[in-house]
Amino acid sequence: MGLPPYLRIASELRARIASGELRAGQRVPSTRGITEEWGVALATATKALAVLRQEGLVRAVPGVGTVVGGATVVPGPPRRGRRRETRELSRELVVRTAIALADAGGSGALSMRAVAAELGVSTVVLYRHVSAKEELVALVVDAVFGEVRLPVCGPDGRRARLEASARAQWALYRRHPWLAKSVSTMRLSSSPNAMRLLEWTVAPAVECGLGTAVTLAAFVRGIAVDLEDPVDERLGLGPDALLEFGLARLLDGLAPRTPERRPPGEGRR
Amino acid sequence: MGLPPYLRIASELRARIASGELRAGQRVPSTRGITEEWGVALATATKALAVLRQEGLVRAVPGVGTVVGGATVVPGPPRRGRRRETRELSRELVVRTAIALADAGGSGALSMRAVAAELGVSTVVLYRHVSAKEELVALVVDAVFGEVRLPVCGPDGRRARLEASARAQWALYRRHPWLAKSVSTMRLSSSPNAMRLLEWTVAPAVECGLGTAVTLAAFVRGIAVDLEDPVDERLGLGPDALLEFGLARLLDGLAPRTPERRPPGEGRR
């Protein structure tokens, strides 16, 4: 039949829902899953899911994925006081919805129009909460970096702390494969939560400057941009193996196991 | 006046051309220059130049920038044989034009429609030479990596060779500030010229595996993504200082000055 692939996939999924094979609350295939099952590009998978979302058949749930069921209330913060029952649009809800869409559909799914549609409001309404998409992306990145839980008395050895920081960042990029691309379009230093992480990385006991933390962060992000697309194995190394190999070597340079050199004075900020 | 900023800038530049302040062949301000002179975003600068290009007042010249003068023949390869005089559209010319546009207007200026407009053909024509934008970007990246001139008998010391490779890559990213973002949307391993560079990096004499070259490349690219936007100095370090600091530490790890450890067997491909 002559349907474009994304419509064909959408109607196959629609049939699965209609037949009861996929029930309300159950997850439909993720974009990644769709690219594998149908052998199509990420953009096609994203569009297929967007069709079903538009129809109200499925919705994006933060931290879960795309599930069957009409767009209802995105789980919000615990209600306090006697506010009226209807969900109130807030900057936080906009940001949370954007994250849910990106988690479900990749970086291509993070658009002003898609966020508005998911919330059931017209696009212009978003501009009451953010000045432009650029600001939304910055808020989204900051919110995601806010997920990182840093131990208050973390490891004090330099190498251990740098490694802990790098692994925390890597875990974040793994959890949100679209994140590295979004980070690449903004200044990480404009995110308070990212700065908090960088400063934790080079806490006083570690005795090195912010440049060390930024170098580490650039390396981790440099590998993480490959997380969104399916790996090709031509290099014989997937992103995880690359991270392990490169991180070990970088730590050797930044924090030799036998401490003999201290990173040059870069100004402790 | 109520004109949007990009039209205001376009008409100011138009006036400079009309008055003779900017003459045929001379360079008009680059997008970077416009962002600084008028205090606007990169996208605005790009749009302003696009207006003038559409009008045929200026054109993008590979390796030079945007210059005054109607869209005529982009300098092509030396003509051989007795082909007719009219410029013939080829995949190579499409790629060269795309590079010129990106050099002149940043990564945002690399669009199918803009390339077609610059060549004076309709957009569909491009699809006779590339299958999709994705392929065009891959070709553009490969062509740019082809600019790197590698010494046939390069440095044989491991550290010296790794450093030479990293600096060659950095120079490329500096020359094409949009490159890192384009590379981030594709697999570097799909570019023959990039693979050539990676293999040169870990030539037999250097005694390490491709993983070393890929680690180095990920680090350099991770810092290079910040090259397109104007720096903020909140971290106290610009990309150049970051590269110097991080590269030195990474080399310490990958190729210690007193060679005592050899990178683990990663398979020499």
Added chain:
DNA sequence: ACCTGAACACCGTTCAAGT
């Protein structure tokens, strides 16, 4: 057979008309 204008399905952002 070849070529391309117009369309389709998007995008971010703004304006003007409506309540």
Added chain:
DNA sequence: ACCTGAACACCGTTCAAGT
């Protein structure tokens, strides 16, 4: 005063109508 449909200026890609 507030809200939003429709518009504007894009984007990548495809189709169908024209020569």
